[in-house]
Amino acid sequence: xxxxxxxxxxxxxxxxxxxxxxxxxxxxxxxxxxxxxxxxxxxxxxxxxxxxxxxxxxxxxxxxxxxxxxxxxxxxxxxxxxxxxxxxxxxxxxxxxxxxxxxxxxxxxxxxxxxxxxxxxxxxxxxxxxxxxxxxxxxxxxxxxxxxxxxxxxxxxxxxxxxxxxxxxxxxxxxxxxxxxxxxxxxxxxxxxxxxxxxxxxxxxxxxxxxxxxxxxxxxxxxxxxxxxxxxxxxxxxxxxxxxxxxxxxxxxxxxxxxxxxxxxxxxxxxxxxxxxxxxxxxxxxxxxxxxxxxxxxxxxxxxxxxxxxxxxxxxxxxxxxxxxxxxxxxxxxxxxxxxxxxxxxxx
Ligand SMILES: NC(=O)c1ccc[n+]([C@@H]2O[C@H](COP(=O)([O-])OP(=O)(O)OC[C@H]3O[C@@H](n4cnc5c(N)ncnc54)[C@H](OP(=O)(O)O)[C@@H]3O)[C@@H](O)[C@H]2O)c1
Numbered sequence: 001x002x003x004x005x006x007x008x009x010x011x012x013x014x015x016x017x018x019x020x021x022x023x024x025x026x027x028x029x030x031x032x033x034x035x036x037x038x039x040x041x042x043x044x045x046x047x048x049x050x051x052x053x054x055x056x057x058x059x060x061x062x063x064x065x066x067x068x069x070x071x072x073x074x075x076x077x078x079x080x081x082x083x084x085x086x087x088x089x090x091x092x093x094x095x096x097x098x099x100x101x102x103x104x105x106x107x108x109x110x111x112x113x114x115x116x117x118x119x120x121x122x123x124x125x126x127x128x129x130x131x132x133x134x135x136x137x138x139x140x141x142x143x144x145x146x147x148x149x150x151x152x153x154x155x156x157x158x159x160x161x162x163x164x165x166x167x168x169x170x171x172x173x174x175x176x177x178x179x180x181x182x183x184x185x186x187x188x189x190x191x192x193x194x195x196x197x198x199x200x201x202x203x204x205x206x207x208x209x210x211x212x213x214x215x216x217x218x219x220x221x222x223x224x225x226x227x228x229x230x231x232x233x234x235x236x237x238x239x240x241x242x243x244x245x246x247x248x249x250x251x252x253x254x255x256x257x258x259x260x261x262x263x264x265x266x267x268x269x270x271x272x273x274x275x276x277x278x279x280x281x282x283x284x285x286x287x288x289x290x291x292x293x294x295x296x297x298x299x300x301x302x303x304x305x306x307x308x309x310x311x312x313x314x315x316x317x318x319x320x321x322x323x324x325x326x327x328x329x330x331x332x333x334x335x336x337x338x339x340x341x342x343x344x345x346x347x348x
Pocket of ligand 1: 306
C-alpha cells in the first residue's frame with residue numbers, strides 16, 4: 001500500500017473499496033476467505049503520495065460479510081489495520097445466531113499490525129482482534145509484515161518526511177510471542193505476510209522455532225506472479241495466499257494507466273473463450289496454482305461472480321500466458337518503509 005507524507009493542504013476525497021473475497025477449493029472441500037477493508041478518507045499531497053486511513057464505512061463490511069456467508073464463503077480474512085473487525089464480528093455473530101453457519105465451519109484469519117511487534121503487545125493485539133470479532137479463537141493469525149513500527153495509537157507513525165518510524169523490534173522475537181498465542185489457544189495457527197525469501201529462511205532457521213509459519217500472504221497477479229517465492233514457500237510446506245489478485249483496479253495509490261489487469265486484452269480474450277469475466281480468470285489462475293486468493297468486493301453481484309470459479313479450467317497454454325507477462329508491477333510497494341531495516345521488497 002502507499003503511505004503518504006504528512007498532511008499539508010490536501011483535499012479530502014471520499015473513497016471506498018470493498019470487501020475482499022478469497023476463494024480456494026481443493027477436491028470436494030471449499031475454503032473461502034473474505035477480507036474487509038474500506039478507505040474512509042483519501043488525502044492527496046502535492047507530491048501525489050497518498051495517505052490512507054483504512055476504516056470501514058458504517059455497515060459496508062458488515063453487509064458484505066453477511067452476504068458472502070449466505071453465498072457460501074466460509075473463510076474470512078481480516079486485519080486489525082483495516083479497522084473494521086467489530087463490524088465483521090457483528091456479521092459473524094448474526095449469521096451464527098441465525099443458524100446459517102457454525103463457528104467451527106468458519107476459518108477466520110486476522111493479522112498482527114506492525115505497531116504491536118514488541119513482545120508484550122502481541123497478546124494484547126490479538127485479544128483486541130478477538131474481542132472485536134466476538135470470537136474465542138482465530139484459525140490463523142498472520143504477522144502483517146516483517147517491519148515493526150513505533151508502538152502507539154497511530155497506525156502509520158511517520159516522521160516529517162512521511163517515512164515510517166520503525167520500532168527496534170526483531171521479527172524473530174515477535175514470532176516467539178505469536179507462538180505463545182498458539183500455546184494458550186488464542187489462535188490455531190500462525191503465519192506471515194510480505195516477507196521476502198531471506199526473511200523466511202531466517203525465520204525457518206531460528207533456533208528453537210516451535211511453530212513454522214502455516215501460510216504466507218503476498219501480492220500476486222499476472223504482473224507480479226511471484227513464481228519463485230511461491231514455489232519456495234510451497235517447498236517448505238508454507239501455503240500461499242495471493243492479495244491484490246485483480247490488480248486492485250480502484251487502488252488509492254498512484255498507479256500507471258497501463259496497469260489494468262481487468263482491461264488487459266490477453267486476459268479478456270481468455271475470459272471470452274470460457275464465457276467468464278477477466279476477474280474470474282484471475283481468481284481461477286491462483287486456484288490452479290494451489291494458491292488461495294483474496295479478491296476484494298463489497299458489491300453483491302461481484303461477490304457472487306467471484307465465487308463462480310469452480311466450473312471451468314484454464315488450459316496449460318492459458319496458464320503460461322497468464323504467468324508469462326513481461327510487465328511487472330508491485331502495487332503494495334510500501335515505499336514509505338524503504339528505510340526500514342526489514343523492508344522486504346529489495347530482495348524479491
Ligand atoms: N497482506 C497485506 O499486506 C495486504 C496488502 C495490501 C492489500 N491486501 C489485501 O488485498 C486486498 C486487495 O484488494 P485490492 O482492492 O487492493 O485489490 P483486488 O482484490 O485485486 O481488487 C479489488 C477491487 O476490484 C473490484 N472488484 C472485485 N471483484 C470484481 C469483479 N468481479 N469485477 C470487477 N471488479 C471487481 C472491487 O470493487 P468493489 O469492492 O467496489 O466491488 C475492488 O475495487 C486489500 O483489500 C487488502 O485487504 C493485503
